[in-house]
């Protein structure tokens with residue numbers, strides 16, 4: 001008799017079971033059944049997608065623009081608009097017909113990039129803490145993630161010297177998430193220049209995730225590593241609409257890469273997706289070609305929320321510097337002598353404030369001292385969250401001083 005195949009699922013799928021979801025699920029369990037929870041966990045903009053973008057999508061539906069897109073790598077008008085945008089904003093000169101591809105969000109781009117460049121046994125350098133999909137995409141492609149712990153005293157910016165120490169004959173690529181999730185760090189021009197020099201000298205690819213490029217603060221500037229000398233040929237740059245335009249549910253993003261890299265990316269892409277949702281592509285076109293005031297308006301609000309939350313957390317004793325980018329605050333709660341998961345669970349249960357433990361974004365112990373709060377909630381709610389957090393931390397401090 002043949003063995004029953006039920007239960008013998010792919011080892012590849014087993015290998016990418018995310019520990020993040022385990023830890024986050026534990027914390028989320030604490031808010032089950034509770035009302036009036038302040039959610040500082042999700043990386044989900046609380047703003048609606050701007051009206052002119054929604055209108056473009058409605059028009060696309062009404063006009064019957066509901067079929068496969070040809071060429072599969074994206075609407076010509078959209079790829080032209082992307083090429084113009086990356087030229088003016090990112091300093092990247094790309095040919096829209098051969099070096100641009102529309103993707104189903106940056107999420108798809110991450111996996112497509114790894115499936116396209118990683119071979120069994122290859123090593124890919126990833127900063128820790130990380131956006132969990134990077135190491136998993138490397139593992140899914142039969143590669144090995146090589147982690148570099150970033151340090152709080154360097155504002156969580158990946159240190160080029162640490163990269164140099166980790167490069168071996170098996171190193172294939174370096175991943176950069178800049179601005180960063182979960183830490184909010186922003187690499188400087190000098191950091192990027194040093195990383196570019198390492199990539200060029202060792203012949204490495206760089207996969208960059210610039211989904212938070214619009215969300216930078218204090219007048220800081222985001223730079224794209226692909227614009228540095230020698231980097232265009234070796235960089236896969238992923239950009240998104242989800243965060244800048246509050247378009248998470250539309251599932252649209254894009255990749256730019258040299259023609260030779262793009263050839264392979266296209267092959268992989270055709271098998272994964274065929275093409276991105278036609279309506280979302282029209283919406284994305286409206287986003288890029290319409291007024292950018294909506295982006296700036298949301299950015300200003302995140303910045304003001306960041307100032308409020310950072311000041312409030314530091315007052316309480318959960319310490320952090322103002323993040324330079326993205327919409328997360330990665331704060332140090334180590335003075336409470338609790339693991340990050342225990343601390344997040346306590347806040348969820350007793351303060352009804354949801355934050356994600358640092359361990360959801362790191363291996364082993366490196367996230368233990370931290371908790372991530374997102375800025376995707378109104379200032380009013382952030383103030384309320386701070387009061388509630390303080391009522392819990394006051395108790396913790398009281399308990400500590402009475403022992």
Ligand code: PLP
Nearest residue numbers: 043105106107131181240242253
């Ligand atoms: N990359 C990073 C660093 C993210 O934080 C996220 C979502 O939180 C994504 C990619 C996914 O982006 P998208 O919605 O474009 O797939």
